[in-house]
Amino acid sequence: MTDDTAADRLTELAKRRGFFFRSSEAYGGVSGFYVYGPEGATLKENLEDAWRDRFVRREGHMEIEAPNVMPEPVFEASGHLDGFDDMIVECPECGASHRADHIVEDNTDIEEAESIAITDIEEIVAENDVVCPSCGTELAGEPVEDFNLMFETTIGPGSSSPGYLRPETAQGIFVEFPRLKEYARGQLPFGVAQIGAAYRNEISPRKGLVRLREFAQAELEHFVDPETDDPDLESVADVEVTLYSEAQQDDEDGEPVELTVQEAVEAGVVGSDWVAYYLGVAQGWYERIGVDMDRFRFRQHRSGELAHYAADCWDAEADTSAPGADPDWIEITGFAYRGDYDLTKHGEYADDDFTIFKQYDDPITVERATVDPEMSYLGPEFGGDAAAVGEALEDLAERDRTAFDDDTVTVDVDGDEYAVPVEKTGFSIEEVTEAGEHVTPHVVEPSFGVDRLVYTVLAHTLERDDAGEDADEDRTVLTLPPELAPTTVAVFPLMDKDGLGERAGEVAERLRQAGFEVAEDASGSIGRRYRRQDEVGTPYCVTVDYDTLEDGTVTVRDRDTTAQARVPVDDLPGVVADLRAGETTIGDL
RNA sequence: GCGGCGAUGGUCUAGUGGUAGGACCUGAGCCUUCCAAGCUCAUGGCCCGGGUUCAAAUCCCGGUCGCCGCACCA
Numbered sequence: 223m224t225d226d227t228a229a230d231r232l233t234e235l236a237k238r239r240g241f242f243f244r245s246s247e248a249y250g251g252v253s254g255f256y257v258y259g260p261e262g263a264t265l266k267e268n269l270e271d272a273w274r275d276r277f278v279r280r281e282g283h284m285e286i287e288a289p290n291v292m293p294e295p296v297f298e299a300s301g302h303l304d305g306f307d308d309m310i311v312e313c314p315e316c317g318a319s320h321r322a323d324h325i326v327e328d329n330t331d332i333e334e335a336e337s338i339a340i341t342d343i344e345e346i347v348a349e350n351d352v353v354c355p356s357c358g359t360e361l362a363g364e365p366v367e368d369f370n371l372m373f374e375t376t377i378g379p380g381s382s383s384p385g386y387l388r389p390e391t392a393q394g395i396f397v398e399f400p401r402l403k404e405y406a407r408g409q410l411p412f413g414v415a416q417i418g419a420a421y422r423n424e425i426s427p428r429k430g431l432v433r434l435r436e437f438a439q440a441e442l443e444h445f446v447d448p449e450t451d452d453p454d455l456e457s458v459a460d461v462e463v464t465l466y467s468e469a470q471q472d473d474e475d476g477e478p479v480e481l482t483v484q485e486a487v488e489a490g491v492v493g494s495d496w497v498a499y500y501l502g503v504a505q506g507w508y509e510r511i512g513v514d515m516d517r518f519r520f521r522q523h524r525s526g527e528l529a530h531y532a533a534d535c536w537d538a539e540a541d542t543s544a545p546g547a548d549p550d551w552i553e554i555t556g557f558a559y560r561g562d563y564d565l566t567k568h569g570e571y572a573d574d575d576f577t578i579f580k581q582y583d584d585p586i587t588v589e590r591a592t593v594d595p596e597m598s599y600l601g602p603e604f605g606g607d608a609a610a611v612g613e614a615l616e617d618l619a620e621r622d623r624t625a626f627d628d629d630t631v632t633v634d635v636d637g638d639e640y641a642v643p644v645e646k647t648g649f650s651i652e653e654v655t656e657a658g659e660h661v662t663p664h665v666v667e668p669s670f671g672v673d674r675l676v677y678t679v680l681a682h683t684l685e686r687d688d689a690g691e692d693a694d695e696d697r698t699v700l701t702l703p704p705e706l707a708p709t710t711v712a713v714f715p716l717m718d719k720d721g722l723g724e725r726a727g728e729v730a731e732r733l734r735q736a737g738f739e740v741a742e743d744a745s746g747s748i749g750r751r752y753r754r755q756d757e758v759g760t761p762y763c764v765t766v767d768y769d770t771l772e773d774g775t776v777t778v779r780d781r782d783t784t785a786q787a788r789v790p791v792d793d794l795p796g797v798v799a800d801l802r803a804g805e806t807t808i809g810d811l
Numbered sequence: 812g813c814g815g816c817g818a819u820g821g822u823c824u825a826g827u828g829g830u831a832g833g834a835c836c837u838g839a840g841c842c843u844u845c846c847a848a849g850c851u852c853a854u855g856g857c858c859c860g861g862g863u864u865c866a867a868a869u870c871c872c873g874g875u876c877g878c879c880g881c882a883c884c885a
Contacts, residue, residue: 238822238836250859250875302885310812310882321883371885389885425812425883433884553884697847716844745838749846756846765845777845784846 228544232677232684233430235698239758241265241680242431254427254435256673261758264708264739266438266676269511270417272705273440273670276507283413283442284405288394290419293377294384299571300393300564302372302386309343311366322366325352373421373435387421391439392667394418396564399445400574410578410663411451413444417672431677432542432552438672445565445663446496447580453495458502459484465536466521467491478519493534494559496666501557504538504668511675512703513554514682517541521551534559540674542681554678555670562662569662581658588656591623592616594648603642610635615647623651679706683759700759701782704802709760711798712741714751716767726766729776729791733764736795756781762798780808787811 237243240259246252258266278285297303309322322343329352346352348362373387388394395402395414406412417440427433461483470476481491483502492498501520509515523535538555569576593615600608614633618625625631626649630641683701704710713730715722723744733740741760743751748765755763763779770776770791778797779786785808789797800806 234822244876247858247876251877253876371883422884427884428878714845747843747846747848749848751847752845753847763846768844779845786845 228547228681228684229542231698232681235684235757236262236680241758242676244430254424254433256431256434258676261708262676265679265702265706265759266672268706268708269675269679270438270440270672272507272511273417273672274415276503276510277440277442277668278413278415281413281442281503283415283444284402285415285417286395286398286402287418288388288391288398288416290387290421291375291377291385292388292393292397294386295571296393296397297372297386297389299567300396301567302389302393303370309366311347311361311364322347325361326350371422371424373423389422390420390669391416391418391441392443392564392669395441395443396568396576396665397572399565399568399576403445403578408578410580411444411446413442415440415442417441431673434673440670440672442668444496444500444666444668445578446666447578447661448664449661453499455483455487455495455499455502458499458506461502461505463501463505464515464519465491466519468522468524471521471524478521492536494666497534497536497557497559500666500668501536501538504555504557508538510703511706512679512683512701513540513675517549517682519551520557540678540682542678552674552678553671554674555668558667558669560665560667562664564665565662575660577660577662579658580661582656585655585657587653589651590654591619591626591649591651593619594650595642596646596648599646600642604640607635607638607640611640611642614640615642619647619649623649697753697756699756699781702759702761704761704804707759707761708739709741709755709758710738710802711762711764712743712751712755712760713764713766714742714748715744716748716765718744720768721771722766722768725770729764729766729770729794732791733795733798736799738795738798752779752784762801764794778808778811783808785809 235241236259239261241262242256242258244251245255245257274285277283294303311322311325326343326346330346330350344364344366347364347366352361372389375385375387377383377385395416402412402414417438419436420439421436424433424435427435459482462480463483463486464478464480465486466476466478470478479491481489483492483498486492486501487495487498492501505515508518518538518540520536521539523537535556535558537553538557539551540554541549541551543550565576568574593612595612595615597608597612600611604611611633614635615631618631618633626644626647628644630643631647631649632639632641634640679702680700685699685701686696687699700707711733713726713733715726726742726744730740730742741755743754745751752763759781761781763781765777765779767777769788774792775788775790776794777786778789778794778801780801787808789811797806797811801808
């Protein structure tokens with residue numbers, strides 16, 4: 223079986239049975255936007271619930287829902303307006319597109335070319351005789367096009383207030399940090415989670431659910447004090463993880479290694495205890511939702527591919543190819559230690575306070591150099607620059623109190639030097655008592671791509687076996703964990719006559735009352751109906767037959783083994799619940 | 812965005828300058844006492860726009876979408 227047929231089988235099933243399909247096909251379709259059909263929407267919801275259960279509820283974190291649209295200044299602060307902006311230059315000869323900033327960096331001494339204006343980049347390209355990396359044609363004079371990966375919109379009438387669809391859900395959390403820290407009563411650590419849509423106007427999205435322009439993220443921003451907060455590493459110490467470190471990637475013969483979380487931390491393979499902790503937690507969670515852990519690894523980002531905010535980052539990757547085919551690794555989660563980047567940036571750009579006041583165990587007394595400039599002197603002397611000079615003096619006092627040892631002190635304001643007599647600066651050294659300090663929390667961020675997880679789970683649970691009586695006959699079955707299955711139990715009458723259909727309806731209703739997602743089907747042969755449910759991953763099928771009318775028992779059939787057990791209708795809700803929870807199996811009944 | 816290839820019922824497909832056929836699925840009926848049985852019937856289709864032509868689903872152009880390669884995926 224080739225890679226193609228595996229993916230094709232999945233997309234065919236997804237379309238036919240309502241898991242996912244391209245949107246707006248009636249109007250020709252649109253690239254990068256998908257619909258979750260009835261089965262897919264429920265599957266995705268169940269997957270998100272499983273995520274909530276593990277990463278919010280069990281961790282004691284909180285969940286919020288922030289808007290999809292946020293105003294421009296948010297993204298100036300976050301760095302997305304610049305950092306998300308690609309400058310593309312096209313080769314007139316071979317037609318290849320290149321990142322203008324990248325080829326400038328490669329051909330000149332310039333670093334961080336990303337932050338240079340487009341017109342300047344065009345000049346630099348011309349002056350340095352930069353050529354096309356693909357074919358060597360001169361690129362001088364070629365236009366450099368701006369391509370921002372964010373969807374832009376306007377807020378309210380007119381264009382004076384630009385807004386953007388968020389390119390990651392994380393900013394919705396960072397921006398609200400001042401209020402969230404109030405909610406957390408100013409105490410670190412605390413975690414804020416969000417499941418929601420994010421938008422990236424990809425140049426060329428492909429591969430269905432794997433690369434979308436609108437996609438769902440489940441993100442956790444865990445705010446910690448880097449000095450005092452430590453993760454509960456012990457709880458995941460023995461979890462085995464497959465790690466593909468940067469060093470192993472750089473080594474030609476490098477292979478991923480299996481280590482316990484504890485070993486990984488001790489050997490320094492994973493630099494951050496926090497990241498290591500979440501790798502351990504996530505490992506167990508992936509297993510729980512049906513990811514095939516033989517086709518899974520954690521891969522460290524190489525230093526070149528680190529995002530603008532990330533200090534260290536590991537991706538969870540799943541291979542969605544068919545066995546035997548070339549591996550097709552897709553990123554399903556990013557684990558980033560974002561440091562204090564985001565909160566610091568928002569603190570600089572926004573009016574609010576993005577720090578936490580950390581109280582000392584005991585107040586401390588420190589000597590502090592302060593100034594109290596005599597503005598009645600500075601004003602007449604320096605005119606409009608007086609205020610700036612005053613601020614410069616304050617900065618200087620904090621930085622270097624020896625500057626005030628002489629009779630005059632000199633400060634620099636925008637390149638101009640100003641000499642001020644020390645006596646006019648109000649310089650003094652005082653003892654002050656400090657109860658604590660403001661610290662900017664660090665952020666640990668596990669960021670899950672929900673759509674890719676849905677895709678991976680489907681790809682890893684879609685199986686074909688020969689459970690049919692006729693050995694030539696393949697059975698298509700999704701071995702979804704019962705927790706995720708869109709339908710938990712299907713109820714069939716063996717025949718749709720002699721009152722069996724009515725009885726089946728009663729049984730189905732009873733299971734619905736008990737809170738289960740129930741399907742009913744009376745059409746076609748019983749075998750056909752089992753197969754229909756197998757295809758959408760329904761773990762249990764209940765069949766009402768003639769014995770049911772006699773003694774009130776039904777058969778329960780297990781999806782994966784096709785084994786059956788006979789159960790009294792009265793016990794059914796409890797039996798299904800136990801089966802779903804894994805507390806019993808069909809064989810035990 | 813560029814280049815190559817492609818687009819036919821819900822799905823998978825056959826096919827020709829004279830407006831389409833199959834398989835599966837789905838629905839109805841018959842039959843059937845537990846794993847895609849059988850029979851009868853039915854629903855349903857040539858991506859969009861323009862051009863050439865007596866006639867276009869077929870040929871040409873453009874668009875949209877898909878796949879592959881390049882680039883991109885922070």
